[in-house]
Every structure is written in C-alpha cells, then in structure tokens.
Amino acid sequence: xxSEPQHVSRKYIPVFLIRNVRTWLVLILVYSIKPIVRxxxxxxxxxxxxLSLTILNAILIAIxxxxxxxxxxxxxxxxxxxxQVDGHNVIIQKGILRxxxxxxxxxxIQSVDVTATLSERIFQTATVKIDTAGGEGEDGTIYCLDKxxxxxxxxxxxxxxxxxxxxxxxxxxxxxxxxxxxEASPEDSHIIYRLPTANLWLTGISNAKAIVFAFIIVSTIGxxxxxxxxxxxxxxxxxxxxxxxxxxxxxxxxxLTAIVFFxxxxxxxVLAVMAANYGFTVCSNGPKIEIxxxxxxxxxxxxxxxxxxxxxxxxxxIRRLIGYAEITVKTATLTKKQKKYSSRSNSDEPMFTTxxxxxxxxxxxxxxxxxxxxxxxxTPIELEPLPKRAYIxxxxxxxxxxxxxxGAGWSAAFGIIATVTGGEWQDWFLANPALVILxxxxxxxxxxxxxHRSFHGKGVAWNxxxxxxxxxxxxxxxxRIPRRKIQLAVVHENPFQRMKTLATITGTTGALKFPSLxxxxxxxxxxxxTWAVTKIRSEFRESSGGMH
Amino acid sequence: MIxxxxxxxxxxxxxxxxxxxxxxxxxxGVFFVITGVIYGLGMMxxxxxxxxxxIAVAATVVFAVVIFPTLLYERFRYHxxxxxxxxKKGIVIVVHTVIPMIKIQYTDTLHGPLMRALKLSAVRIxxxxxxxxxxxxxxxxxxxxxxxxxxxxxIVRENV
Numbered sequence: 131x132x133s134e135p136q137h138v139s140r141k142y143i144p145v146f147l148i149r150n151v152r153t154w155l156v157l158i159l160v161y162s163i164k165p166i167v168r169x170x171x172x173x174x175x176x177x178x179x180x181l182s183l184t185i186l187n188a189i190l191i192a193i194x195x196x197x198x199x200x201x202x203x204x205x206x207x208x209x210x211x212x213x214q215v216d217g218h219n220v221i222i223q224k225g226i227l228r229x230x231x232x233x234x235x236x237x238x239i240q241s242v243d244v245t246a247t248l249s250e251r252i253f254q255t256a257t258v259k260i261d262t263a264g265g266e267g268e269d270g271t272i273y274c275l276d277k278x279x280x281x282x283x284x285x286x287x288x289x290x291x292x293x294x295x296x297x298x299x300x301x302x303x304x305x306x307x308x309x310x311x312x313e314a315s316p317e318d319s320h321i322i323y324r325l326p327t328a329n330l331w332l333t334g335i336s337n338a339k340a341i342v343f344a345f346i347i348v349s350t351i352g353x354x355x356x357x358x359x360x361x362x363x364x365x366x367x368x369x370x371x372x373x374x375x376x377x378x379x380x381x382x383x384x385x386l387t388a389i390v391f392f393x394x395x396x397x398x399x400v401l402a403v404m405a406a407n408y409g410f411t412v413c414s415n416g417p418k419i420e421i422x423x424x425x426x427x428x429x430x431x432x433x434x435x436x437x438x439x440x441x442x443x444x445x446x447x448i449r450r451l452i453g454y455a456e457i458t459v460k461t462a463t464l465t466k467k468q469k470k471y472s473s474r475s476n477s478d479e480p481m482f483t484t485x486x487x488x489x490x491x492x493x494x495x496x497x498x499x500x501x502x503x504x505x506x507x508x509t510p511i512e513l514e515p516l517p518k519r520a521y522i523x524x525x526x527x528x529x530x531x532x533x534x535x536x537g538a539g540w541s542a543a544f545g546i547i548a549t550v551t552g553g554e555w556q557d558w559f560l561a562n563p564a565l566v567i568l569x570x571x572x573x574x575x576x577x578x579x580x581x582h583r584s585f586h587g588k589g590v591a592w593n594x595x596x597x598x599x600x601x602x603x604x605x606x607x608x609x610r611i612p613r614r615k616i617q618l619a620v621v622h623e624n625p626f627q628r629m630k631t632l633a634t635i636t637g638t639t640g641a642l643k644f645p646s647l648x649x650x651x652x653x654x655x656x657x658x659x660t661w662a663v664t665k666i667r668s669e670f671r672e673s674s675g676g677m678h
Numbered sequence: 679m680i681x682x683x684x685x686x687x688x689x690x691x692x693x694x695x696x697x698x699x700x701x702x703x704x705x706x707g708v709f710f711v712i713t714g715v716i717y718g719l720g721m722m723x724x725x726x727x728x729x730x731x732x733i734a735v736a737a738t739v740v741f742a743v744v745i746f747p748t749l750l751y752e753r754f755r756y757h758x759x760x761x762x763x764x765x766k767k768g769i770v771i772v773v774h775t776v777i778p779m780i781k782i783q784y785t786d787t788l789h790g791p792l793m794r795a796l797k798l799s800a801v802r803i804x805x806x807x808x809x810x811x812x813x814x815x816x817x818x819x820x821x822x823x824x825x826x827x828x829x830x831x832x833i834v835r836e837n838v
Contacts, residue, residue: 616778616781616807617807618777618805618807618810619775619776619777619778620774620775620776621773621774622768622772622773628772638805638807639807640806656774659776662776663761663776
C-alpha cells in the first residue's frame with residue numbers, strides 16, 4: 131500500500147490558506163485598529179461624505195495581496211508535495227524553493243503521531259508526524275492527509291516495523307470506560323487511565339496558568355483600550371481634563387470593568403485548559419506510553435519509556451489545598467542540529483516535557499507511576515530538610531531582593547513625580563510617608579513569608595537508585611531523577627554559602643539541568659557527588675578478588 | 679570522596695594571559711567604536727571618550743590579564759579515577775563536577791594555534807548532558823589522558 135507517490139488531501143489548499151492567511155489577517159486587524167480609531171476621532175474617517183479611502187483602501191489592498199500570494203504559495207506547495215511508503219522507507223518530497231527529499235528508514239521510526247488542529251478537524255483531515263531517534267524536526271511531518279490515509283500510513287509503518295498489529299488497534303481494543311479512571315488489564319499489559327469528567331472541571335479550575343493567562347489578556351485589553359477611551363472621553367488630550375474626569379467618576383468603573391474582564395478571561399482560560407485535556411487517556415503499550423487528549427486540537431502522543439530522564443510531580447497553590455498534583459516527564463531528544471554537530475552539543479538544548487497525568491490525587495501517585503513507569507517507582511519518600519542555618523539565608527534572600535526592587539520602584543516613582551510636579555522628591559515623600567510604608571510593608575511581609583515557606587519547601591533524599599529534590603514556596607515540585615541517568619553531578623558554593631558551610635547541588639541528565647537545590651549541608655553535598663557515580667570498577671574489583 | 683589534587687601545567691597561565699590581552703584589545707575596539715560614534719554625533723568631548731576607552735581597557739587588563747589567570751590556575755584541580763573524573767574550579771563560585779566514567783561518550787584533544795605555539799593542549803570530555811574541558815596539558819599528556827579515559831570507559835562498559 132502507498133508504494134506510489136501520493137499527494138496529500140486536496141483539502142490541504144483551504145486548510146493552509148486559512149492557516150497562513152489567519153496570522154496575517156490578525157496582524158492587519160490589530161494594527162489597523164489604531165489608525166481607524168485615530169481616523170475616526172480626527173474626523174477623517176467619514177470625511178468627504180464617505181469612508182476614509184486612504185486607511186480602508188490600504189487595508190483592503192493589503193488583504194487582497196496577502197490572500198493572493200498565500201493562495202499561489204499554497205497551491206504550488208500542494209502540487210510539489212508527495213509521500214510514499216517504499217519498502218522499508220517513508221519518502222517525503224516537498225518544498226518550493228528549498229526542496230526536501232526525505233527518506234526515513236522505518237526501522238528507525240520511534241513514533242508516528244497523528245494530530246488534527248481545529249481547521250483540519252473541520253475538513254476531516256489530519257497531520258502525521260514521524261519521529262525518529264534523531265528527531266527529524268519539521269521534515270518528518272506530512273500535513274493534511276485524509277483521515278483514512280493518516281491512520282493507514284501509521285498502520286503501514288508499524289506493520290512493517292513490527293510485523294504485527296499496529297499500536298492503534300490495541301489502544302482501541304483496550305479502551306473501556308471507567309468511573310475511577312484507572313483500568314488495569316494484566317493480560318495484555320495495558321494500563322489505561324482516563325480523566326473522569328468531574329476531574330476535568332477541577333483540572334481547569336485549579337490550573338494556575340489559567341489565572342496568569344487571564345492577567346495577560348486583561349493587560350493586553352488595557353493596552354488597546356487607550357484609543358477607545360479617547361473616543362469615550364471626547365477624543366481630547368487624555369492628560370488634561372480627562373484625568374480629572376477619570377479621578378472622579380471613571381476609576382471605580384474602570385476597576386469594575388477590569389474585574390469583569392478578568393473573570394471572563396479566566397473562565398475562557400479554564401475552558402481552554404479543559405478542552406486541551408478533554409478525553410485525556412494514557413496507556414502503557416509495551417516500551418511506549420501513549421497519550422490521547424484534546425477536544426479542539428486532538429493529540430496523540432507517544433513517549434519511549436527508555437528515553438524518560440526525569441519525572442516531575444507538581445502541585446500548584448490551588449492543587450495543594452485540594453490534595454491533587456500534575457505529573458510530567460522529561461524525555462531526552464537530540465535535535466537535528468545537535469546530531470549533525472554532535473561535538474558542539476550543549477546542555478541548553480530543549481527537552482520535551484510531556485504531561486502524563488494532568489490531575490491526580492496525591493495518594494494515587496505511587497500507584498500510577500508504578501503502573502505506567504515501573505522504573506520510576508520506589509523513590510525515597512521521607513525527605514531530609516535543609517540545615518537550620520540555611521533558614522536565615524532563605525528569608526534574607528527574599529526580603530533583600532524585595533527591598534532592592536521596592537527601593538528602585540519608589541526611586542523611579544519619586545523621580546517621575548518630581549519631574550511632573552517640578553518639586554523636590556523629598557518633599558513629596560515627607561508629605562506621604564504613610565503611603566510608602568503602608569504599601570511596602572505588606573510586600574516585605576509577603577516575601578519574608580515566601581522565604582520562610584521556601585526553606586520548609588526544600589528537601590532532598592536519595593536511595594540506591596534515585597534522588598528526589600523538592601522545591602517550592604507556595605507551590606511544590608518534586609523531581610525524581612534516577613542515578614543511572616545522571617550525566618554530570620555538580621556542586622557549587624558561592625562565598626556566602628562557604629561562610630555557612632552550605633552548598634548547592636545540581637546536575638544534568640540526558641539533555642538538561644535538573645532542578646538545583648540550594649543551601650544543602652556541604653558534607654551532604656559531597657556525599658551526593660560520591661553517590662552519583664556507580665562504582666562499577668571498584669565493585670567489580672572487589673568481586674573478582676583485587677584484580678586490577 | 680576523593681579530593682582532586684592534580685594541577686594544570688604552569689604555562690596555561692601564560693596562555694590565559696594572552697587570551698586576556700586579546701579580550702582587552704577587543705573591549706578597547708568596541709568601546710572605541712561606540713565612543714567614536716557618540717563623539718561623531720557631537721555628544722561627547724574627544725578627550726573624555728578616550729578616557730572611557732582607556733578605563734575599559736585597563737579594567738580588562740587588570741582582571742583578565744593580571745588577576746584571573748593566576749587565580750584560575752590556583753583553583754583548578756582534577757582527578758581521574760577508575761570510575762569517575764572529578765574537577766574543582768572557580769574563583770568566586772567554586773564548582774565541583776563529577777562525571778561518571780560510564781556516561782562519557784567520547785573525548786577530543788584540542789590544539790588551537792596559540793596552544794600549539796605554547797606547546798599546550800586540552801582534553802574535552804563529552805557526555806549526553808554536556809561537555810567538560812581540562813585545559814593546560816602538554817600535548818603528549820593530553821593524548822595519554824584521552825587514551826586512558828577511552829580505555830577506562832571501555833573497561834567500565836564491559837563490566838556493567
């Protein structure tokens with residue numbers, strides 16, 4: 131099957147037209163808001179009995195030009211793109227100016243991911259991403275296949291690779307609904323977890339990123355609100371009469387609007403998180419973990435268990451209160467460039483982070499990991515706290531930085547006030563000392579408490595096979611690193627730590643630094659360096675009677 | 679834990695001083711261009727811009743030529759055992775690095791033009807998680823070290 135060169139689905143043209151034009155249209159719209167509004171306030175928008183030709187025509191011409199060019203590009207790239215499964219290789223040819231003729235040996239293929247974005251789902255197509263050990267990047271991706279072809283390609287690859295039933299079918303067979311979410315069938319070594327609907331809601335609500343996202347949206351709206359406020363406030367110089375207007379009337383109104391916007395965007399973000407995790411299913415399939423999720427963009431991910439370097443368990447502030455956590459894994463990946471210039475590879479290359487469970491009850495973590503990643507079960511549970519002398523460094527560090535930032539902030543504020551009002555900043559400070567102190571004190575108290583909690587949040591422990599590092603002041607994060615994955619073990623001491631005989635422990639695994647732990651007892655840190663090395667030679671020597 | 683005690687070859691200080699001189703020239707050049715542009719725009723007096731260039735060069739010379747090479751040399755210690763390579767280095771922040779022998783992928787010996795002129799070489803040790811360099815070795819010493827590490831890695835791998 132598929133031994134002749136195949137074109138991707140014809141629907142490639144509308145899907146990519148929409149995708150490529152979308153970004154440009156958004157950019158044009160965003161940047162035309164200001165001139166249109168400005169034009170309106172300056173009365174040129176409806177000038178000469180019609181619309182302002184200069185602005186609108188420019189926008190329309192830009193849109194027509196972009197749509198035309200993108201259409202040409204999309205049609206050309208459709209006709210120049212083919213794929214085929216030729217014996218033991220998947221061959222992909224694409225590109226207009228930079229022709230890519232990619233031949234991927236099927237034996238080297240690690241995973242075949244089938245994903246569909248919203249526009250692809252509307253047109254009933256899917257994107258196939260072929261991942262090899264070396265990480266082929268974008269070149270191993272075939273966009274916009276008919277759904278049947280996408281799963282057909284995947285099946286064909288796995289059929290050739292294993293000479294057995296493709297993973298996809300196994301997944302379908304073993305997928306059963308379960309209220310608890312957990313499902314174990316020892317016969318075919320398939321473990322499945324499905325996120326129940328009730329937990330989906332909690333996943334969204336307890337996601338701290340949703341709140342951060344809401345803040346970003348509100349501040350973005352705030353930025354673009356300025357030209358609109360010019361209209362509402364009469365289109366005049368905003369610093370003049372408008373300021374007094376704002377002070378007396380619009381300030382509470384603005385605050386209320388901000389809060390309403392915040393609530394709406396938070397709710398939308400929660401829905402987005404829920405959509406991303408909709409139908410979350412994780413499954414252990416022999417040497418691989420397979421994850422399916424997503425309502426709008428449906429994702430199928432697979433991770434090679436052997437490539438997992440580190441397991442992280444994270445509890446956000448809200449999730450700590452309700453006793454739930456999120457589990458992610460870090461997998462080693464070599465980028466194409468790294469592979470090509472392997473002597474230049476460095477530890478800053480990105481690693482893949484994959485969520486293997488978005489919302490798990492703390493008491494179920496051990497069970498889940500032992501089912502899905504048995505290699506990562508059996509880590510030390512009781513962590514050793516930092517020595518008491520590290521406490522003062524923790525609180526001092528947070529309070530110190532707070533004071534520096536407050537100092538810089540207030541100096542800047544005083545400077546601006548002095549320039550605007552033309553007076554001396556000292557006068558202003560002496561007139562309002564209560565304001566400065568009352569706003570600074572809560573910040574100092576908060577960061578002192580953060581330092582206090584950060585001290586108690588830190589901990590470390592290791593047994594024969596693992597090191598567990600815990601960090602976090604308000605949130606908590608445990609990193610589990612197997613000893614055999616540690617590539618470099620590093621301990622460093624700065625002069626302040628030396629005075630208190632403390633040190634920081636860190637290190638790297640497959641491609642990335644793992645979380646460091648500050649202010650460990652120096653003696654303990656040195657023990658970590660000894661621990662990190664598997665003493666194969668000395669153990670071997672002992673067992674073979676002093677042979678050199 | 680083994681405390682690393684082997685020092686680098688003394689000539690490496692000279693190599694680092696030469697690097698320091700090159701850095702000072704580069705800093706001087708950059709500052710000369712920047713202050714030159716500002717002078718050209720008429721925003722600064724010529725004498726004043728030359729003073730800034732001189733200060734920048736002097737500061738680089740003091741640190742990169744006079745102080746750092748000696749301190750770096752004094753603080754750099756290494757040790758190669760059957761199971762691991764241990765490095766200790768750093769002036770302000772002291773860094774101990776341990777590389778398990780089994781994680782070493784390969785080693786390079788480096789000979790730059792300046793290194794060759796001073797009869798020096800360096801060994802670069804590569805792991806999947808990053809690289810570590812031992813500078814300031816005599817070329818034959820570097821070759822020997824590289825061969826020894828390769829041999830040790832082979833033995834360790836055979837006995838896993």
